[in-house]
Amino acid sequence: QSALTQPASVSGSPGQSITISCTGTSSDVGAYNYVSWYQQHPGKAPKLMIYDVSSRPLGVSNRFSGSKSGNTASLTISGLQAEDEADYYCSSYTSSSHVVFGGGTKVTVL
Amino acid sequence: QVQLQQWGAGLLTPSETLSLTCAVYGGSFSSYYWSWIRQPPGKGLEWVGEFTQSGNTNYNPSLKSRVTISVDTSNNQVSLNLRSVTAADTAVYYCARPGVTRYCSNGVCLKYYYYMDVWGKGTTVTVSS
DSSP states (O other), X not given: OOOBBOOSEEXXXXXXXXXXXXXXXXXXXXXXXXXXXXXXXXXXXXXXXXXXXTBOOTTOOTTEEEEEETTEEEXXXXXXXXXXXXXXXXXXXXXXXXXXXXXXXXXXXX | OOEEXXXXXXXXXXXXXXXXXXXXXXXXXXXXXXXEXXXXXXXXXXEEEEEOTTSOEEEOTTTTTTEEEEEETTTTEEEEEEOSOOGGGOEEEEXXXXXXXXXXXXXXXXXXXXXXXXXXXXEEEEEOO
C-alpha cells in the first residue's frame, strides 16, 4: 500500500486560513468516507483532529474542518494561531481493511 | 479516561527481535481493536498492524512476514514482536486504539475501525550494531 500524498509544507500568517490536501486512490480515500487527520507537535504523540472526513472529536476547535472530493481529502485550519504550528497527517481506511497514512505536512505560522 | 502505557527494549542489534508491550488502563479492552504505528526519525507515520475484536490480525504488507501482534486479555495488554530487525526499523513505536464508525445500509450494519483516538506516548527503538 502506498502512502497518501500530502504537500511537504504549508504556511500562513496568524488569522489566515490554510488548506492541506491529501491525495489517495480509488482504493482508499476515494472508496470510503473514512479519512482522519492528526496533529503532531515535536516529541509528542499524534492527536486526532478529524475523523469520518469532517467530524471533530470533543474538545477539538471548530477552526479545524475537513472535506473530501473524489480521491482527495482536505484539512482546513481557519483563524490560524501560533499553536497550530505542527505536523499534520491524513489517514484513510483501505479496501484491504488496512490503514494508510499520508507523508505529513509541516504547517508554519509566519 | 483510557490510558496506554508502553514499554520495551530501546536498543537492539541487527537480526534481533523487537518486543514491545502496551497496557490499557481505564477502559474496556476486549471491545476494541488495538493497533501499532511507527514513525522513523524525521519521517511520517506508518501503520504496522492491528489485533481485532474477533482475535484476527491485520498487518502492513511490507512487514507482514516479520510481525506478530498479540493480546493478553487477562492483563489488558497488547504486544508487538518484529523479527529480524535492521536499521530501517529504527523508529518511535506507538500503540493506539482505533475508534469505531458504524455504517448501516439496507438493514446491514458494518463497523470500521481506522481512526486512532487514543495513543500511547511512544517507545523509541534504535537498531544499531
